[in-house]
Amino acid sequence: xxxxxxxxxxxxxxxxxxxxxxxxxxxxxxxxxxxxxxxxxxxxxxxxxxxxxxxxxxxxxxxxxxxxxxxxxxxxxxxxxxxxxxxxxxxxxxxxxxxxxxxxxxxxxxxxxxxxxxxxxxxxxxxxxxxxxxxxxxxxxxxxxxxxxxxxxxxxxxxxxxxxxxxxxxxxxxxxxxxxxxxxxxxxxxxxxxxxxxxxxxxxxxxxxxxxxxxxxxxxxxxxxxxxxxxxxxxxxxxxxxxxxxxxxxxxxxxxxxxxxxxxxxxxxxxxxxxxxxxxxxxxxxxxxxxxxxxxxxxxxxxxxxxxxxxxxxxxxxxxxxxxxxxxxxxxxxxxxxxxxxxxxxxxxxxxxxxxxxxxxxxxxxxxxxxxxxxxxxxxxxxxxxxxxxxxxxxxxxxxxxxxxxxxxxxxxxxxxxxxxxxxxxxxxxxxxxxxxxxxxxxxxxxxxxxxxxxxxxxxxxxxxxxxxxxxxxxxxxxxxxxxxxxxxxxxxxxxxxxxxxxxxxxxxxxxxxxxxxxxxxxxxxxxxxxxxxxxxxxxxxxxxxxxxxxxxxxxxxxxxxxxxxxxxxxxxxxxxxxxxxxxxxxxxxxxxxxxxxxxxxxxxxxxxxxxxxxxxxxxxxxxxxxxxxxxxxxxxxxxxxxxxxxxxxxxxxxxxxxxxxxxxxxxxxxxxxxxxxxxxxxxxxxxxxxxxxx
Numbered sequence: 001x002x003x004x005x006x007x008x009x010x011x012x013x014x015x016x017x018x019x020x021x022x023x024x025x026x027x028x029x030x031x032x033x034x035x036x037x038x039x040x041x042x043x044x045x046x047x048x049x050x051x052x053x054x055x056x057x058x059x060x061x062x063x064x065x066x067x068x069x070x071x072x073x074x075x076x077x078x079x080x081x082x083x084x085x086x087x088x089x090x091x092x093x094x095x096x097x098x099x100x101x102x103x104x105x106x107x108x109x110x111x112x113x114x115x116x117x118x119x120x121x122x123x124x125x126x127x128x129x130x131x132x133x134x135x136x137x138x139x140x141x142x143x144x145x146x147x148x149x150x151x152x153x154x155x156x157x158x159x160x161x162x163x164x165x166x167x168x169x170x171x172x173x174x175x176x177x178x179x180x181x182x183x184x185x186x187x188x189x190x191x192x193x194x195x196x197x198x199x200x201x202x203x204x205x206x207x208x209x210x211x212x213x214x215x216x217x218x219x220x221x222x223x224x225x226x227x228x229x230x231x232x233x234x235x236x237x238x239x240x241x242x243x244x245x246x247x248x249x250x251x252x253x254x255x256x257x258x259x260x261x262x263x264x265x266x267x268x269x270x271x272x273x274x275x276x277x278x279x280x281x282x283x284x285x286x287x288x289x290x291x292x293x294x295x296x297x298x299x300x301x302x303x304x305x306x307x308x309x310x311x312x313x314x315x316x317x318x319x320x321x322x323x324x325x326x327x328x329x330x331x332x333x334x335x336x337x338x339x340x341x342x343x344x345x346x347x348x349x350x351x352x353x354x355x356x357x358x359x360x361x362x363x364x365x366x367x368x369x370x371x372x373x374x375x376x377x378x379x380x381x382x383x384x385x386x387x388x389x390x391x392x393x394x395x396x397x398x399x400x401x402x403x404x405x406x407x408x409x410x411x412x413x414x415x416x417x418x419x420x421x422x423x424x425x426x427x428x429x430x431x432x433x434x435x436x437x438x439x440x441x442x443x444x445x446x447x448x449x450x451x452x453x454x455x456x457x458x459x460x461x462x463x464x465x466x467x468x469x470x471x472x473x474x475x476x477x478x479x480x481x482x483x484x485x486x487x488x489x490x491x492x493x494x495x496x497x498x499x500x501x502x503x504x505x506x507x508x509x510x511x512x513x514x515x516x517x518x519x520x521x522x523x524x525x526x527x528x529x530x531x532x533x534x535x536x537x538x539x540x541x542x543x544x545x546x547x548x549x550x551x552x553x554x555x556x557x558x559x560x561x562x563x564x565x566x567x568x569x570x571x572x573x574x575x576x577x578x579x580x581x582x583x584x585x586x587x588x589x590x591x592x593x594x595x596x597x598x599x600x601x602x603x604x605x606x607x608x609x610x611x612x613x614x615x616x617x618x619x620x621x622x623x624x625x626x627x628x629x630x631x632x633x634x635x636x637x638x639x640x641x642x643x644x645x646x647x648x649x650x651x652x653x654x655x656x657x658x659x660x661x662x663x664x665x666x667x668x669x670x671x672x673x674x675x676x677x678x679x680x681x682x683x684x685x686x687x688x689x690x691x692x693x694x695x
Contacts, residue, residue: 022105024050024123025112033120042105042127044098095125103127152228152249155235158242160185160201172228172249174220192228193217195369196419201232201245208234208242215252215419225424226253260428263291267432272439275446278343281328284410284436289330292425292432293412295338295392296331299324299347300400300408300440301359323349323356324408338390338413340383350379358399358409364430365397368420394420398433402441410436453512454479457487460519465492469500470575471690474664478672478685480636486684487514487566488634489522493529498575501529504632504688505568506587508561508609517564520549521610525570535570535583536617539610542568543585546611565611569604569632573624575695580630583619585610588638588645591653592622593629597660599653630690631656636683637675651675664689 022042025034035047095103105125112122152172154165162180165188170177173189180188185198193216200211210233219225229252235243271283281298288296301324324347331338341347349356353376354365370393377384386392394414400407410433414421457479465473475490487507495501503525507517524545528538550563567587573580582590582602586609589601604620624630631652638648652675659670668689676685 022125024125026121026123028119039125042125043095043103049098150250152247154188154247155244156185156201156247157244158205160198160205160245162188163244169249172218172251191218191220193219193422197230197232200417201247204232204234204245205242208236210234211417216249217422217424226251227424228252259291260424263287263428264431264435266291267435271436272442275443277440277443277447278327280436280439280443282330282343283328284432284440285328285330288410288412288429288432290332292428293396294332294415294418295336295390295411295413296329297326297339297411298328298400298408298436299355299411300327300444302407302444323347323359327408332415338386338392338415340386350376352376352379355397355409355411358397359406362399362401362406364399364426365395366421366423366426367395368422369393370395391415394418396421396426396429398426398429400433400437400440402434402437405441407437407440407444449511450479453510453515456512457489457515457518460515460522461489462491466494466500469494469498469573470693470695471500471573472664472693474668474689476668476672476685476687478636478676478681480681480684486510486636487518488636488684488686489518490632490686490688491522491525492688492690493526495529495572496532499532500573500575500690501570502573502630502632502688502690503529503568503570504587504634504686505566506634506636506684506686507564507566508611517566520564521546521566521568525568534619535572535581536619538570539568539583539585539607539617540615543608543610543613543615547613550611562611565609567609567635571630571632573630573690573692575693578623578625578692578695579621580624581619581621583607583617585617588633588635588649591631591633591649591656592624593631593656593660595625595627597657599656601649601653624692626692626694628692629656630692631671632688632690634684634686636681636685637672637687639682640679641682664691 022039023034023036024032024039027033032050035045035050040046095105097103105127108124110122110124112120149166150168152166152169154169155163157163162183162185165173165177165180167177170180173180174191175188185201186194189197197214197216200214203209204211210231212231214230214232216228216230217225218228228249230247230249232245232247235246267284267287270287272280273283274280277300281300285296285298326341326343326345326347329336329339329343354367357363357365370387372384372388377387392413392415396412398410398412400410410429412421412429458477461477462475465475467473473492475492477488477490480486487509488505489507490504491502493501493503503522505518505521505525507514507521509517521542524542525538528541528545533541546562546564546566550565567585569582569584569587569590571580571582571590582604584602584604585607587606589604589606591599591601593599602620602622605618607617608614633652635645638645638652640648652671655671655674656667658674659667662670668687672685672687675681
């Protein structure tokens with residue numbers, strides 16, 4: 001090439017068609033030693049204007065007011081190293097036209113060795129406003145974009161050998177481009193885990209179906225680990241035949257960390273929203289699928305559903321005693337084809353199963369590529385069939401540990417084409433398990449206390465109501481699931497002279513202590529009722545008893561509330577006279593429904609709850625005709641969030657009117673169903689019905 005003319009061959013692309021590409025030669029010192037006619041047309045300078053001069057004069061100022069832009073690096077000392085390394089360089093920049101305006105160009109710089117000037121750069125440039133008009137310009141721009149793209153791009157032939165890759169791909173492989181070309185993918189990407197990528201590339205070649213956002217891990221010898229999101233598509237000739245595969249990858253480590261942090265944050269707000277074990281376990285499963293796994297189970301080793309009896313024996317199978325009971329499960333498939341057991345069922349495993357091992361070791365089981373030849377699967381053919389049918393290929397079993405105790409395990413699986421689990425996935429699953437285990441332990445403790453309190457409560461309530469006394473009687477106790485067992489109670493006491501005493505009460509508080517307090521008050525009412533005192537006097541005496549008992553069990557955390565406080569209503573029915581005396585201690589009034597269906601609430605004054613020491617109560621007496629219904633109840637039946645007490649009393653009266661003519665048992669069920677139809681009760685419900693018989 002002459003001193004005043006760039007190599008004309010660089011101007012000819014695709015079958016000899018001339019292309020409007022400006023070319024120049026620049027030596028290692030930055031001196032222009034060659035200039036083409038197209039360069040003159042592009043920038044307005046004749047060869048004599050620039051030859052033997054610095055190329056800096058041709059570059060526009062950047063936004064900071066300095067000259068040279070990226071090309072300044074080219075003409076400095078670093079240019080010599082690039083030329084010696086025979087590197088290729090592309091960029092987009094602004095050149096300065098002779099009349100002073102800027103010309104956006106795509107620049108391609110290639111190292112050459114000439115006899116006259118030794119190591120030089122061949123610069124090829126095209127104005128971006130000419131791209132649509134010139135195939136060569138378009139090619140140059142495309143090359144520049146590929147080379148300077150922040151995406152790692154590589155092209156592989158049908159044997160999956162590297163044909164071409166850009167600088168970013170070479171940097172990610174920690175090697176020079178020249179050493180990677182013509183190497184097989186497993187050689188070129190030896191620091192990457194391509195166990196999932198290699199089969200995917202082969203499928204892309206075979207089917208032509210692109211693969212998007214496949215996660216691939218890279219672990220360098222120094223232990224640095226990164227995640228890359230890689231997409232693959234097939235390259236085809238004009239006849240549609242496969243020519244190779246193009247892979248495009250970006251460093252997704254930062255976004256992966258954000259996704260993991262987002263998942264942990266979601267678990268903090270969505271797991272443990274209640275004190276119900278099944279709800280908590282299901283919340284964990286729902287958070288994990290599909291963000292981390294395709295299928296998840298949560299199996300607990302010490303849990304019984306509320307529907308089972310504490311003493312109900314568990315069934316056994318060929319593996320012996322069961323290891324778990326399933327509390328939660330989720331899948332990306334609506335029909336959950338991966339499941340062998342359903343929620344609530346007893347889960348059996350062979351003793352050799354890795355799903356049991358964490359109970360003994362406290363350590364997670366990590367199997368990124370599931371070996372379906374495991375002996376334990378041979379011992380469990382049902383599970384083996386499900387695993388193979390569902391395409392489960394990667395699993396983790398993580399113990400649920402809280403407060404030094406292993407509550408159970410969570411099983412996570414991936415299916416289909418999804419990438420296998422990594423160590424980072426295991427660490428994330430273990431962190432999720434730790435957080436969920438605390439919520440599960442809280443729910444389990446609450447469940448245990450609730451079951452104990454409910455057992456105590458039911459044991460302290462009357463198992464049978466006495467007959468006689470001119471009354472037909474029926475009762476119902478319904479504990480709430482929201483606040484724990486309360487201290488609601490009812491009782492019917494035969495009295496001398498054919499009279500009958502009836503009481504319904506509600507102790508302040510919930511749990512075992514409330515149930516125990518209820519038992520003490522019920523005993524006190526029975527003792528006082530034997531003395532045949534009128535209702536208002538019995539409540540006054542009961543108030544004294546509660547105050548005395550409160551002194552023995554004072555609790556400074558109750559902030560002035562008596563340790564033993566309760567509301568109650570006490571009524572005495574005299575069959576001989578048909579009269580009924582009623583007194584209330586801060587309790588809702590009984591509903592009295594006459595034989596014609598008209599319902600009115602008792603006019604007995606409310607009084608103060610017992611336990612406060614006020615002892616101010618009045619009895620109100622009313623005559624009850626035959627077939628009159630008296631309903632005594634606790635406030636859990638009529639209270640609803642957002643409504644006042646009067647609205648609840650009105651709904652209750654309507655509910656009884658609508659169930660008129662039913663038996664007491666049917667009426668009791670119908671009324672409770674009607675009152676709790678729209679919302680679960682906030683508190684326990686006790687309902688006692690008494691219907692007067694003919695005298």
